[in-house]
Amino acid sequence: MSPLKPLCLNYNKISYAQYFKAHFQLLSLNIPHLYSHSLYSHHLVMVHKREYCCYLLMLVLATYFMPSLGDTTTQALVKFKSFLSNADALNKWGDEAISVCSWVGILCTNQTFYGLRLENMGLSGNINIDTLLELPNLVSFSVINNNFEGPMPEFKRIVSLRALFLTNNKFSGHIPDDGFQGMRRLKRVFLAENGFKGHIPRSLAKLPGLLDVDLHANSFQGNIPQFQQRHFRVFSLVNNQLVGPIPESLSIVDPSSYAGNNGLCGKPLSQPCMRSTTPNFMLPHEEKENRKQRTLFTAITVMTVIVLASILTLIFIHFHRRKRAQHSTTVEEAQVKSYRSISTVSSESKSILVASGKSKKKNEDADFSFVRKEGKEFDLQDLLKASAEVLGSGSFGSTYKAMVLNGPVVVKRFKQMSNVGKQQFFDHMKRLGRLRHTNILPLIAFYYGKEEKLLVYEFAENGSLASHLHGRRGSKLDWPTRLKIIKGVARGLAHLYEEFPDQKLSHGHLKSSNVVLDRSFEARLTEYGLVPVVNKKHVQQFMCSSKSPEVSQYEKPSEKTDAWCLGILILELLTGKFPASYVRHGKGASEELETWVKSIVKEGWGGTGDVIDNELLVEKNCEAEMLKLLRIGMSCCEWSLENRLGWREAVVKIEELNVNDHDGN
Template sequence: MNRIPICVLPILIILIFPVSNSEEENVRRSLVQFMEKLSGGNMQHDPKWGWSNTSDPCNDTWAGVTCDSKSHTVKKIILDEFNLTGTLDAISLCSAQSLTVLSLNRNNISGLMPKEIGNCKHLTHLYLSGNKLSGDIPDSFSQLSNLKRLDISTNSFSGQVSGLSRISGLLSFLAENNQLSGTIPDFDFFNLEIFNVSNNNFSGPIPDVKGKFTVNSFLGNSELCGKPLSNSCPPSAPPPPPPSKTESKRSSKNGFLIYSGYIILALVVVLLVCLKLISKHEPKEEKIDSKEVITDISSKHSGTSGELKNTGNRSEYSITSAESGVASSSLVVLTSSLVNELRFDDLLRAPAELLGRGKHGSLYKVLLNDGVILTVKRIKHWGISNEDFKKRMERIDRVKHPKVLPPVAFYCPKQEKLLVYEYQPNGSLFKLLHGSQLGQAFDWGSRLSIATSIAETLAFMHQEFHEDGIAHGNLKSTNILFNRNMEPCISEYGLMVVENQDQSILSQIDSYKHNVLSRDNIYSTFKVDIYAFGVILLELLTGKLIQNNGFDLASWVHSVVREEWTVEVFDKALISEGASEERMVNLLQVALKCVHPSPNERPNVTQIAVMINAIKNEEERSISSEP
C-alpha cells in the first residue's frame, strides 16, 4: 500500500481545514466593493496595493489597512492623501464590524454622508477632513456611541449638528470650513479637548464652553453671539402688541366656541371625578405587583415619624412630624435650580413609584406637579444625630463635581432620613452590564472610560473629604448612574458609614473574621471604598453578577488567576470583540490590588486613577496616532 509522503501532510491539512486566522470572505468582498466606489472606478490593480478578492487584508498586504494581531480582523483603514475621487459606501464599510479607525483626510471624495455610517458601531476615530462631502449630517451619527474623535472640517456639509451632542465621550470635534447652520448644541464641553466650528453659518448664543475654548473656535459665524465672542446676545424679543378692536371682534366668535369646548371638557372631568369617588366607597380587592407599586406620599399628622405601612400587597408611604406640627418645616432645600421652592407638602401630594428596597432603606421615583421627576432615598435606623446629619449633607453640598450626583433636599425626623435627588433616566452601570438596556454594545473602550471616570471622580471626593472622614461608604454598580449624556455619575455619596454597612463588603474577605476586625481603626471608610471600587472593576472585566447567596467574585477571580487561567476571567464579549488582552490584564492587576485582604496593602484612589489613566492612554495610542 502506497503511503502519503510526510511532506505532503501539511498541505493536505491546510486544504481540509481552512485557515481561520483571516478576515471572513464576505467582509473581504464588501471591503473591495467599498474601495471600488471610493476610488471612483479607478482602483489600482498592483499586487502591492492589495484590496482584491484573491487576497486577505490581514494575511496579505492591503494599502492603508491595519489588522488586530490576535483576532486577525480589520481594525484601522487609513487612506490619507490617496487622491480618491469616488463616494463613501458605508454599507460595505461597516461589514467590518471590528473597525475602530477610518481616516480619509485630504482626498477628493464627494457625495452625501450615508446614514448607514451609524452601523460602524465600534468606530472610535473618524477623520474626513479636506474632501468634497456635502449635505446634512445624518442623525445616525448619534448611534456611534464609542466615537472619541470626529473631524469633518473643510467639506461642504450643511444643515444642523444637534444629534452629535448625544455622542457620549467625544473628545474632539472639528467642523470648521463647512456650511453648517442652526444653533451650536450643548456638547459635553467638560470632557471635550479639541473643538472648532469656525467659518460656518451657525447662529444664536454660544453654549457654556466651561472656559476651555477661545474665540478662534467660533470665528466666521456672523450670527453667533455670547462668550467667548465680543458681541453679546440681544435681549429676547418683547411680547407682541395687543390685538386691535377689529381683530378682537373677529376672534370673539372663535373664542366663544373655544370656551364652550372648555366648559364641556370640564363637565366631563367633573363627571369622571365623581364616578371615581363613588367607586372608592365600593369594597374591592386590589392586587398590585410590589415591583411596580405606585404609592401616594400623604401627610398624616397623627403619627410621630415617617413609616412604611404594608396592607396586603399595597404599600402606603406616609411621613409626618409630631415635633413641629407642620411637616414642611423640616425639609431643607439645598442649592439647586431644579427645586428652588420645593416644599415638603409637594412630596406628600406627589405620586411615587417604589423602585426597590435594600438593607438600608427604600428608593422612590416621585413626579411633581410641574413635571419634575425626583428620586427619594429613605434610610431607617441610621445611628447619627440630626445635627451631624445636617452638617454632613451641607458639607457634601458645598463640594461640587459634575460626576457626583448631589442631594437637592433632605428631611430628618427622629427615626429616619430622607434624601432627594434629581432622577437619572438612563439607569445604572449594573443594568448596563447585566441588563443590556438601551440596546447598545458595551465594549472594552466604554468600560475602560467608565473605570477611568469613576476613579478620577472618587479621587477628587476622597481628597476633598479627607479631613472630614466622609467616604462614599456604599459604592457599587447600582450606585453608578448615567445622566442624560450617558456619563457615569456617582450617587448617594456619603450616605453610609462603616458602622452602618453591616460588614457587607468585609464579609467577602476570607482571611479576616468579623470578630477579629477593628472597623474603626483598620477599615476606614476610604479603604472600604477602595475595595468596593475593585469589585466594580472586576464586574467590568468579568461581566459577572455579585450574588447574595455567597458567590464571592474576588475569591473566584483569585482562584482562576492562581491556576494561571487568567484569560478565563474576562467577559466573553470582550474576548470576541478582540479587546487587548494585555491591557485587560493590566486593569485586572489594578482590581486585585484594590481587593487585597489587608487594607494597608491597598493603594489609595489617586494612585489607582493614575494607573487606570495610563492604561487608557496606552489604549488610545494603540488605536491611532494623532494625524
C-alpha cells in the first residue's frame, strides 16, 4: 500500500472522466519542471486514480510554495554584494521595483540571467565563490579594472564557467597548478595586469576549448606549459618573466605575443634554443632532488671545455710556427659570399653582427645598396662587423641597433620576402628611399639575399611608442606629447598615401611598435610600404592590415584599412591598454580593444575616467579634446566601411585638436 493512500481515501469514488479532466488541467498550468518530476513521470500511467489526485495536489502545492528562479537569483546577488567593498555602483541591487536583468552589471538573454559584468566600478573586498555557486546559469564573470586583491579565488568550483575576466586588478601570488582543473567549458581567460607569479598552471594549458588567453603584464616565471590548443583568437604572454623554449604547439602564434620575456627562445622567435635546452616542468621539490645532478653535470661540462680549449690552443701554436717556418706568402682573401644570418653574441646587452661565407667583394656590394647619398660612410662589411644591440623581435624578424662609423643605425632583418624577384625588390626599395618627410623614418640602405633581406633605417633616440606605453617602467607621456605623437602619425600616413596613390595599403603594418620617437618625441613611421614585397601568406597572417574586418573576412583591403589601424592606435594611446586581443576578426570574434571602448561609451558609464589612461586624468582642461580624439578613434574602428572615417577625414579632424579645451569647455 502506498504511503499516500490514507490521504486520498475521499477520492475513491471519482470517475475516470474526473481523473483525466484533472490531469489535463494540471498540464494546462504549464508548471516549470513538472514533466521531469520523479513522482509524476514514474506514476503518470501506473498510479491508481485515487492516489493520482493526491499526487496532483501535492505537486501543485509544492510548486506554489517553491521559491521562483528569479527570487533565488535576487537573493544570491544581494548576498554576493554584501561581501564587496566600495560597492556604491550596485546600490540599486535588491530594488524590487526593478527587474534583475535591469540591474547594473547583470548579463541576461531573453530575461534569463547568465553572467556578471562588474567592470570599472572601483570594487574591492571578497569574491565569495559559495555565493556565486548559488547563481543559476552563471557562465560569464568579469571584474575588469577594479581593486580586488590577494590570491585568485577558487573559480574552478564553478565548473559551468565559460568566460573569466580579472584583468587590471591587484590579484597576486601563485595560482595553484590545479587552479583550472575541471573547468572543461572555459573558453576565455583574461588575467592580465595583475601581480600573479610562479608557473603558469598546467591545468589551464590542458583545457580543451580555450579560445582566448591573456596573461600579459604579470610576473609569471619558468617555462610555458604545453597548451592543447594550437589556434587562439587571443593569446598574450607579454611582459612576464618566462624562460626556455616555446612549446611546439605555440610555435605558430604571433611572435609579438611573447614580447618582454627575454629568456624565451625557439619558434616563432628568431632567438634559437641551445640543443641542451628542454622544457622544464618540474615542481620545486623535483628541482631540489635534481640539483646535485645538475651541479655535477655543470662541473663536468666546464672541465671538458677547458680541456678542449687547451688542445685547440696547442694545435694553433703548432700550425702557426709551421707557417712561419715555411715563410708562406699566401694570404687568404676572406670575403662574404652571401649574407646567411645575423647572430647575437650577448654581453651586457651588447652584440656583434656576424656574417658567414666567402665570396668576391664586388658581388657582395652588388646586393648591398644605398638609397640616399648623404651620410654614406660604411659598407656591408662595416655593418656586419659593427657592435650591435637587439632592440626587439617581431613577426618579421629581429631588429638591431648597430654602431657604424657615422653613428647608430637600425637594421631590420626580414625572412618573409622570398617570393619577390630581385629587380622588383630593388625598384620598390629605391622608391621607398625617395620618401622625405619629418614623420617618416628614412630608409638608408638595403641588402638583397635569396633567403633574407636587410633594411637599414636611421636611428630614433627615444625608441618605440609601444615601449613607452607598455614597456618602460616610469616612462610617462603627458597629453601634449601624446597629441603631438598622434598628429605626427596622421601626417606621416597622409604623406604615404600622397606618394603611393596606386596602393590601397600605403603603410599596411601601422601599430605602436612601428611608431618610433626621435629626440624631441616627434613620431616617425617605420616598416611602411612593405605589403608589395612581403609574402602574401605572411601579410594575411601577421600584418596589422589583415586584422581589419574587411580583410579578415573577405580579404579585400581598401583605402580605409589603414584608417582602421590608425583607430586602434588612437585607442591604445588614450587608454594606455595593450591591444593584446588584436588578432584576426571574423564570426565569433573576441572582444577587442575597440569593442571594449565602444561598450563603455554606449552604456554611458561615466566620464573619461572609465576609458582614459590614469596618467592623463591629472591633466587639466583637456578632457574635451581627449574625448574628441576618442570619438575619432572609434569612428576609424567602425566595422562598416560606409560608416568608417577615411584617412583624409581622420587627418583633418586630428589636426583640429588642441592641447587644451576651448574656453575651458
